[in-house]
Amino acid sequence: MNYQQIVDLLGPRAEGLLTHVCTTVPKQQLHLPGADFIDRVVSHSNRSPQVLRSLQSLFDHGRLGGTGYLSILPVDQGIEHSAAASFAPNPIYFDPENIVKLAIEGGCNAVASTFGVLASVARKYAHKIPFIVKLNHNELLTYPNKFNQIMFGSVDEAWNLGATAVGATIYFGSEESNDQIIQVAEAFERAHELGMATVLWCYLRNSAFKKDGVDYHVSADMTGQANHLGVTLQADIIKQKLPECNGGFKAIGFSKTNEKVYTELSTKNPIDLTRYQLLNCYNGRAGLINSGGASMGAGDLGEAAFTAVVNKRAGGMGLISGRKAFQRPMKEGIALLNTIQDVYKCRQITVA
Incomplete structure (x- = not known):
C-alpha cells in the first residue's frame, strides 16, 4: 500500500493528520524508534545482554524487521472477552494454530497470547515467530464480573515454552490494582532475570472514570499517568489505548495534575494527545504501542490506518x-x- 492509498483510507481526516505540526513537545526531545533503538537507548539501561537480544529479535522479525517499529497480533480475548464473543465471528480461531499462522502470514513481529494457545503449538512455532506470553487475565465467568487480573501461569513456564517476552495487564484505578502492581513487578523482575522482554497493558478500570457521558478511561492525562507507572515497573514496552479526550483528573476531581498538561503539553489533536502518553514513557525510552480496538466491520481498515x-x-x-x-x-x-x-514503512509519513 502506497502513500496515496493510505490518504484515501483516511478520507477527510487525512490532511489534518498528515500535515499536523506538533508544537507541544518537540520531537527532538523524544527517544524515537529506529533501527538502532537498542544500541541508542536500551543498551544504556540495566537490561542484561539476554534481554537486549530478546528485544532485538522482536524488532528484527516480520515485515517491519529492521525499522524499529512493531506490529504485534494479540489474541488473549478468549479469556478477556470470552471465547464465544471473540471467536464465534470466525470459528477457525478456536484452533490456536490459526492464530499463530495469522501472525506469521500477516508479517507481524510477534504473536501475543495465552499460556494455553502458545503452549499448544510451541514446538512447531516458537522458533518461527517471537512469542509473547500473556501472564494474567480478567476472566468473565465470575458473576458479577470483577475488575481483576489473575496470574494464569509462571514466568518460568513462559520461558520453558520458548517465549521471547511476557506480557501482563494492570487495571490501574481498580480496587485490586495494588495487588496487581506487586504481582507484575515480581513477574517482570523474574522475566528480566531469565532474559525475556516485558510488555505491560497499562489500562484503567473504575466505574467512576465515566462522568457526564465522557469516558475518561481513554483521557490523555490519566492514561499518561498509567504509562508512567508502567515504566516505573520497568516494562520495556507499554501498550495503551489511543487517547480520545483529556482532563480526566480535573473532571473527576482526584489525584494531582498541572494546568500545563492541558495548555502547553497537549491539544485536542489526537497526535498531540498520544505524544503526551509517550512523554510519560520516559520520552520514549520505553516504546509506546497503541491497541487497535474492537472490530466494527467495514470501516476497520480505515480505523487501523x-x-x-x-x-x-x-x-x-x-x-x-x-x-x-x-x-x-x-x-x-x-x-x-x-x-x-505499510503506514510504518511509508517514509512520507513522518514524526510530527
Missing part, C-alpha cells in the same frame, strides 16, 4: 491489533495487518 498514523506521527513504536484482524477471513486479516505495517 488512522490509529497507526496517529501513533507513528506522535513518536510511538507501533500497533498491537487483534480483533480487527482475526474476526474476519484470514486473507482479509492479513491485508489489515499489512495496511498497519
